[in-house]
Amino acid sequence: MTKNSVRRSARLLGAGLRALLVLTLVCGVLYPLTVTGVAQALFPGRADGSKTGDAEGRVVGSALIGQRYDLPGKAGEEPRPDLRWFQPRPSRGLGASTVNTRYELLLSGATNRSGDNPELLAWVKAARAAVVRENSTATYRVRPADVPPDAVTSSGSGLDPHISPAYAALQVHRVAARNGLTVREVERLVARHTEGRTLGFVGEPRVHVLGLNTALRDLARN
Amino acid sequence: MSSPLAGILQLLALLAALALAHRPLGDHLARVYSSGKHYRPERWMYRAIGADPSAGMRWPAYLRAVLAFSAVGVLLLHLLQRAQGALPGSLGFASIDPDQAFNTAVSFVTNTNWQSYYGEQAMGHLVQTGGLAVQNFVSAAVGMAVAVALVRGFTGSRTGELGNFWADLVRGITRVLLPLSVAGALVLVACGVIQNFSGIHAVGQFSGDEQQWNGGAVASQEAIKELGTNGGGYFNANAAHPFENPTPFSNLFEIFLILLIPFSMTRTFGRMAGSLRQGYAVLGAMAVIWLAFTALMMWTEFAGRGPAFEAAGGAMEGKETRFGIAGSSLFAVATTLTSTGAVNSFHSSYTGFGGGITLLGMQLGEIAPGGVGSGLYGMLIMAVVAVFVAGLLVGRTPEYLGKKIGTRQITYAACYLLVTPALVLGFTGLALALPGPAESMTHSGPHGFSEILYAYTSAANNNGSAFAGLNADTPWFNTTTGIAMLLGRFLPMVFVLALAGSLAEQRPVPATAGTLRTDKPLYSGLLVATILIVTGLTYFPALALGPLAEGLAS
Numbered sequence: 001m002t003k004n005s006v007r008r009s010a011r012l013l014g015a016g017l018r019a020l021l022v023l024t025l026v027c028g029v030l031y032p033l034t035v036t037g038v039a040q041a042l043f044p045g046r047a048d049g050s051k052t053g054d055a056e057g058r059v060v061g062s063a064l065i066g067q068r069y070d071l072p073g074k075a076g077e078e079p080r081p082d083l084r085w086f087q088p089r090p091s092r093g094l095g096a097s098t099v100n101t102r103y104e105l106l107l108s109g110a111t112n113r114s115g116d117n118p119e120l121l122a123w124v125k126a127a128r129a130a131v132v133r134e135n136s137t138a139t140y141r142v143r144p145a146d147v148p149p150d151a152v153t154s155s156g157s158g159l160d161p162h163i164s165p166a167y168a169a170l171q172v173h174r175v176a177a178r179n180g181l182t183v184r185e186v187e188r189l190v191a192r193h194t195e196g197r198t199l200g201f202v203g204e205p206r207v208h209v210l211g212l213n214t215a216l217r218d219l220a221r222n
Numbered sequence: 223m224s225s226p227l228a229g230i231l232q233l234l235a236l237l238a239a240l241a242l243a244h245r246p247l248g249d250h251l252a253r254v255y256s257s258g259k260h261y262r263p264e265r266w267m268y269r270a271i272g273a274d275p276s277a278g279m280r281w282p283a284y285l286r287a288v289l290a291f292s293a294v295g296v297l298l299l300h301l302l303q304r305a306q307g308a309l310p311g312s313l314g315f316a317s318i319d320p321d322q323a324f325n326t327a328v329s330f331v332t333n334t335n336w337q338s339y340y341g342e343q344a345m346g347h348l349v350q351t352g353g354l355a356v357q358n359f360v361s362a363a364v365g366m367a368v369a370v371a372l373v374r375g376f377t378g379s380r381t382g383e384l385g386n387f388w389a390d391l392v393r394g395i396t397r398v399l400l401p402l403s404v405a406g407a408l409v410l411v412a413c414g415v416i417q418n419f420s421g422i423h424a425v426g427q428f429s430g431d432e433q434q435w436n437g438g439a440v441a442s443q444e445a446i447k448e449l450g451t452n453g454g455g456y457f458n459a460n461a462a463h464p465f466e467n468p469t470p471f472s473n474l475f476e477i478f479l480i481l482l483i484p485f486s487m488t489r490t491f492g493r494m495a496g497s498l499r500q501g502y503a504v505l506g507a508m509a510v511i512w513l514a515f516t517a518l519m520m521w522t523e524f525a526g527r528g529p530a531f532e533a534a535g536g537a538m539e540g541k542e543t544r545f546g547i548a549g550s551s552l553f554a555v556a557t558t559l560t561s562t563g564a565v566n567s568f569h570s571s572y573t574g575f576g577g578g579i580t581l582l583g584m585q586l587g588e589i590a591p592g593g594v595g596s597g598l599y600g601m602l603i604m605a606v607v608a609v610f611v612a613g614l615l616v617g618r619t620p621e622y623l624g625k626k627i628g629t630r631q632i633t634y635a636a637c638y639l640l641v642t643p644a645l646v647l648g649f650t651g652l653a654l655a656l657p658g659p660a661e662s663m664t665h666s667g668p669h670g671f672s673e674i675l676y677a678y679t680s681a682a683n684n685n686g687s688a689f690a691g692l693n694a695d696t697p698w699f700n701t702t703t704g705i706a707m708l709l710g711r712f713l714p715m716v717f718v719l720a721l722a723g724s725l726a727e728q729r730p731v732p733a734t735a736g737t738l739r740t741d742k743p744l745y746s747g748l749l750v751a752t753i754l755i756v757t758g759l760t761y762f763p764a765l766a767l768g769p770l771a772e773g774l775a776s
Contacts, residue, residue: 027355032355035442047418048418062435108342121529150543203546
């Protein structure tokens with residue numbers, strides 16, 4: 001390279017650097033601060049994660065993030081579901097911090113298993129058997145054909161807050177029996193926490209598990 | 223209402239929204255890139271950069287500016303990640319390893335947003351908001367600038383000048399991307415996307431335990447991530463994470479943001495070329511491919527073939543309940559036909575054919591409607607090839623928009639088309655032939671092959687989505703996908719700008735009775751056929767070994 005072209009390249013890289021710094025100020029500082037300011041002023045609850053509470057005012061989590069409803073178990077054991085509560089979808093893709101172990105962050109994620117993956121097939125079959133077993137009561141039998149796909153598959157995020165109305169309906173008898181409530185009472189609760197499609201065609205009908213379980217606990221307490 | 227019907231109605235709603243929005247936005251874009259006016263904040267920025275925004279650049283100067291700006295971008299983003307542990311706003315996260323920092327820096331500067339890291343445990347506020355989100359803006363603006371430079375090549379007369387890169391870069395951001403992002407981000411917050419600067423904090427749970435959460439400027443990043451067809455998620459689960467995409471409406475809105483600018487730029491093209499019909503012909507080809515791919519995707523996903531899906535009663539693995547199969551299929555097609563690569567459901571868990579549709583979408587070169595800017599220039603390259611093929615059939619020198627497509631022009635177009643297939647097939651072959659890389663696969667057989675093919679297809683086409691069973695955080699994949707992203711972004715830009723320069727030097731020739739009418743539906747059909755034949759000839763053997771084998775076996 002000649003001296004001239006070196007000088008020209010250096011000048012161009014300098015211009016590039018200055019452009020990047022100016023645009024970082026605009027897009028990386030002013031823009032996010034403006035949006036945060038307006039968002040916090042207009043929608044403070046949503047901008048902070050849509051936290052939701054129970055009848056006693058205790059925070060029970062985010063309305064958007066799914067949770068597990070398991071029995072307290074020993075570390076390292078496969079957790080067992082607490083059958084008093086409506087159960088969410090499986091979440092086999094969920095991980096835990098590996099890089100920054102000082103935190104106990106949940107790592108969102110999916111299993112990424114394909115339709116012909118033997119492991120996924122085994123998980124689905126085991127989940128279906130468990131759903132049939134756990135939800136059949138003395139007076140109500142679940143048929144394997146009644147188990148909907150969302151009950152036996154993991155979601156994309158592992159944090160799916162919803163289940164299908166079919167999966168909720170299938171759990172109603174078990175939940176009523178375990179909580180000493182009537183099937184009618186529990187069905188009314190499910191109906192109250194079921195959402196249809198937005199505008200009638202956007203998305204899918206779904207039941208909000210955290211809202212349902214919180215209302216259930218409030219009811220069972222009284 | 224049945225789910226497939228709801229899906230069709232969502233597709234129609236999207237189509238209507240885009241049809242309404244693309245005209246005013248496309249016209250606005252044409253004004254932005256043609257105007258001689260500089261607003262005061264823009265003049266401050268040009269003064270800081272030290273550039274004269276009114277000086278015309280010939281193609282080598284334009285290219286040098288693109289490359290210099292992008293090189294600085296890679297370097298700075300790399301250093302920011304390497305120093306994260308020592309800087310404020312890191313949330314206490316450590317610095318990123320060199321190979322992953324290189325990969326991520328290249329990934330965001332090239333508009334790919336391939337991610338070999340877990341967002342929520344690796345990147346703090348400073349890197350996410352001050353580094354990655356900034357590249358979401360500027361990489362998109364660079365793509366739009368190059369597309370506009372090519373359009374100016376067709377419309378210019380003998381000067382050889384393509385405009386001023388610094389002016390195109392700054393205006394794309396201040397007059398287009400920023401205002402749209404502010405509006406989009408606020409809509410997303412209203413849906414429930416988070417926007418705060420909290421550190422990691424504990425939130426009470428139903429069971430009485432606590433869960434640790436990240437805060438973050440998620441909505442502001444999500445808006446530009448979709449609008450700029452970037453696709454890099456704040457969280458690992460990307461737009462499947464409820465904090466990025468909380469409701470069915472936010473899902474449809476994000477798909478709209480992905481498709482908005484790429485479709486609108488056809489209007490910009492028509493407006494600048496002085497014939498809106500030329501824009502419609504290109505738009506028609508894009509829309510036909512998009513609609514056909516979406517229909518095929520819904521068909522295969524609702525059919526749900528594959529042993530595990532049949533046992534489950536439907537292909538819901540890796541899909542969220544609120545979006546369902548329809549909302550997931552719509553997103554998957556939009557994200558792979560553009561250079562976005564955001565996902566709201568996991569493509570590796572799609573049916574065999576569904577996975578093949580996402581792969582083929584990227585292999586078309588992401589032109590239906592493609593990335594912001596890159597979609598338009600990719601489609602115009604195919605348009606040049608299509609008139610060339612038509613010229614061969616009748617034996618006359620082809621023209622497009624009054625410019626002759628001679629040896630030099632068709633050579634540049636052919637080189638453009640050869641870059642990504644060479645990268646995709648070369649690296650895939652190499653990764654499979656060497657003993658080490660295959661250990662990253664989760665699956666064996668056709669799906670394992672697809673994991674590797676998908677990785678290089680996604681990287682070289684600057685998409686960024688993945689068959690994420692593949693463990694891509696190894697020195698081999700970080701390095702090779704990094705190289706594929708760099709060459710897959712900037713080599714095609716070299717050929718686009720060289721082509722633009724050669725066209726800008728020509729004096730336009732008047733249309734005669736023998737000129738191929740490129741503003742007619744017949745030409746849109748020729749364009750679609752050319753795209754499918756070129757892509758099919760290139761990738762069919764590879765697709766047959768992966769998704770087709772998987773799909774036919776189930």
